[in-house]
Amino acid sequence: MTTTARTVPAALQCLRGSARRIGALSRAEALLLRRNPMALLTALGTPIVGVALLNALPPSGSVPLPGAGIAVTLTAFALLFPLYYNLVTTLVARREELVLKRLRSSECSDAEILIGAGAPAMTIAWGQATVGVVAATTVLGMALPVNPVLVIVAVLLGTVVFVLLAAVSTAVTRTVEMAQLSTLPVVVVSMVLGGLFPPDMLPGPLPWVAELLPLTQVVDLMWLGLTGTTRDSPGDGESLSGIVAAFLVLGAWVVAGVLARRRLMRWEPRK
Amino acid sequence: MLGRMDATGVIDVAGLHRHYCGGGRGFEAVRGVSFSVRRGELFALLGTNGAGKTSLLEVVEGLAPATSGTVRVLGRDPHSERRAVRPRVGIVLQDSGFPPELTVMEMARMWAGTLTAPRPVGETLDMVDLGHRARVGVHQLSGGERRRLDLALALLGRPDVLFLDEPTSGLDPAARQGVWRLLRDLLDGGATILLSTHHMDEAESLADRLAIMHRGRVVRTGTPAEIVSGQAARISFGWPPGVVPPLPVLPGGVTVEPARGGVVLRTRDLQLTVAALLEWANHHDLRLHHFTARPASLQETFLALAESGGDHHDEEWVR
Numbered sequence: 001m002t003t004t005a006r007t008v009p010a011a012l013q014c015l016r017g018s019a020r021r022i023g024a025l026s027r028a029e030a031l032l033l034r035r036n037p038m039a040l041l042t043a044l045g046t047p048i049v050g051v052a053l054l055n056a057l058p059p060s061g062s063v064p065l066p067g068a069g070i071a072v073t074l075t076a077f078a079l080l081f082p083l084y085y086n087l088v089t090t091l092v093a094r095r096e097e098l099v100l101k102r103l104r105s106s107e108c109s110d111a112e113i114l115i116g117a118g119a120p121a122m123t124i125a126w127g128q129a130t131v132g133v134v135a136a137t138t139v140l141g142m143a144l145p146v147n148p149v150l151v152i153v154a155v156l157l158g159t160v161v162f163v164l165l166a167a168v169s170t171a172v173t174r175t176v177e178m179a180q181l182s183t184l185p186v187v188v189v190s191m192v193l194g195g196l197f198p199p200d201m202l203p204g205p206l207p208w209v210a211e212l213l214p215l216t217q218v219v220d221l222m223w224l225g226l227t228g229t230t231r232d233s234p235g236d237g238e239s240l241s242g243i244v245a246a247f248l249v250l251g252a253w254v255v256a257g258v259l260a261r262r263r264l265m266r267w268e269p270r271k
Numbered sequence: 272m273l274g275r276m277d278a279t280g281v282i283d284v285a286g287l288h289r290h291y292c293g294g295g296r297g298f299e300a301v302r303g304v305s306f307s308v309r310r311g312e313l314f315a316l317l318g319t320n321g322a323g324k325t326s327l328l329e330v331v332e333g334l335a336p337a338t339s340g341t342v343r344v345l346g347r348d349p350h351s352e353r354r355a356v357r358p359r360v361g362i363v364l365q366d367s368g369f370p371p372e373l374t375v376m377e378m379a380r381m382w383a384g385t386l387t388a389p390r391p392v393g394e395t396l397d398m399v400d401l402g403h404r405a406r407v408g409v410h411q412l413s414g415g416e417r418r419r420l421d422l423a424l425a426l427l428g429r430p431d432v433l434f435l436d437e438p439t440s441g442l443d444p445a446a447r448q449g450v451w452r453l454l455r456d457l458l459d460g461g462a463t464i465l466l467s468t469h470h471m472d473e474a475e476s477l478a479d480r481l482a483i484m485h486r487g488r489v490v491r492t493g494t495p496a497e498i499v500s501g502q503a504a505r506i507s508f509g510w511p512p513g514v515v516p517p518l519p520v521l522p523g524g525v526t527v528e529p530a531r532g533g534v535v536l537r538t539r540d541l542q543l544t545v546a547a548l549l550e551w552a553n554h555h556d557l558r559l560h561h562f563t564a565r566p567a568s569l570q571e572t573f574l575a576l577a578e579s580g581g582d583h584h585d586e587e588w589v590r
Binding site (some may be wrong): 028 | 334357358366367368370381382387461475
């Protein structure tokens with residue numbers, strides 16, 4: 001009993017300390033983002049431009065609810081650009097400025113440094129996802145989300161995967177400018193296969209490959225959470241197995257991401 | 272100075288090796304280093320560039336694991352128990368940066384936000400004489416000011432132990448003196464400091480004990496006086512014109528080396544040798560040009576070690 005009584009406040013204190021350190025890092029990072037108009041414009045503007053462009057494409061016929069489609073597409077773009085791409089450039093910039101090296105000599109853990117550096121990017125991405133859902137329900141005639149918890153969990157899991165992917169991508173990104181090139185594989189594969197285009201538009205074995213990608217699963221989970229159906233409109237039984245499969249795929253990406261980050265990410269420039 | 276110290280080992284390093292992978296067989300930067308730093312003590316690591324000081328410090332700071340051997344800081348492993356050790360230590364890395372778009376105050380506030388029990392930010396900036404630069408962008412600071420900001424951040428957490436990797440590099444003499452005063456105050460306040468430097472005067476002026484490193488090993492360790500005591504003092508002068516009688520046998524275990532236009536003598540007993548030498552010169556009515564006599568210094572000892580290190584195997588270095 002005594003042990004439990006003592007452990008709980010200790011754990012709480014630990015969490016509070018963690019939150020304080022992440023808060024300090026993210027406030028500084030937000031200040032830096034505000035002082036970098038180009039990065040801010042990329043982070044805020046890309047998803048909107050992306051949605052506008054995709055919306056201009058002829059409809060595929062299999063998207064029954066345009067409101068939900070736009071909310072999901074905006075979220076997917078938000079995970080790719082404000083979050084993934086922006087975080088790669090941020091981490092590389094801080095690494096090359098020797099700031100990451102300094103932070104590693106602080107009380108912050110590696111995870112706190114990553115979350116602190118990524119917090120403004122996450123906030124923008126979540127803000128855009130929220131705007132997408134609110135706009136879909138209020139303006140585009142989508143009904144209220146049937147399972148909002150599923151939507152939130154999908155976005156959170158997607159966030160974890162893309163933060164880890166960003167950390168891993170810094171290993172092949174020597175300079176901030178190189179990020180435009182080094183992020184292309186993740187961005188292009190995610191955009192083409194990862195759920196922005198309905199699977200029935202993909203040829204050959206690609207729909208099967210697409211199912212293994214994290215963005216596809218985030219998109220599918222969001223569809224289920226927002227509308228109660230997937231893009232292929234299956235029944236409820238299939239929805240449950242779909243949810244389990246999505247969690248398994250995303251879980252595998254998280255584990256792989258954590259391992260790869262530990263092995264590949266460098267905290268200081270190559271000498 | 273010894274009054275402020277006690278026998279508690281705050282930093283204990285035993286048989287430490289650090290090996291870097293890559294580049295064929297890899298490279299062993301630290302090769303079996305052991306030392307211990309007591310509470311309230313300033314221990315200096317001296318060494319030429321590439322001697323392994325920073326590689327050693329990074330392990331003691333907990334930034335990298337040891338390849339083999341043990342490190343304890345305040346009784347804990349600084350790498351695996353980083354969370355417990357870090358709140359009690361302050362670190363100035365050899366090179367680490369600041370986001371250039373932040374001001375001095377913003378940077379210090381950010382750092383304070385990551386600390387368990389920070390000092391007031393303004394007070395800390397004043398300690399390193401940067402209070403008047405608080406609103407200036409970090410990118411506008413001079414090299415010396417950046418170094419002082421490094422030090423301010425290391426002091427923000429009220430550390431019991433400070434690791435300082437060349438903390439006064441890039442500082443002008445006045446600023447360096449200021450940092451020395453600050454470090455002495457911290458030592459008087461009970462802090463323990465492990466510092467690396469290649470300024471001999473810094474080690475001589477600040478260190479209670481020091482270790483000289485060469486090629487990954489500690490080749491001398493002790494108080495500055497102990498280290499210097501094994502070293503000969505140096506006398507030099509130029510020969511006067513004309514025929515000069517040969518030097519007599521001088522007391523003090525003197526060795527004689529010819530130098531350009533003169534001679535360099537090394538002696539274990541400076542006073543005795545100088546007295547006998549000047550008596551000989553006076554007796555023959557000789558004026559010795561540019562006559563200088565100076566006791567053994569850390570600088571001399573270090574240079575002697577560095578020179579012999581270039582010619583000898585490492586094993587011959589270790590006393």
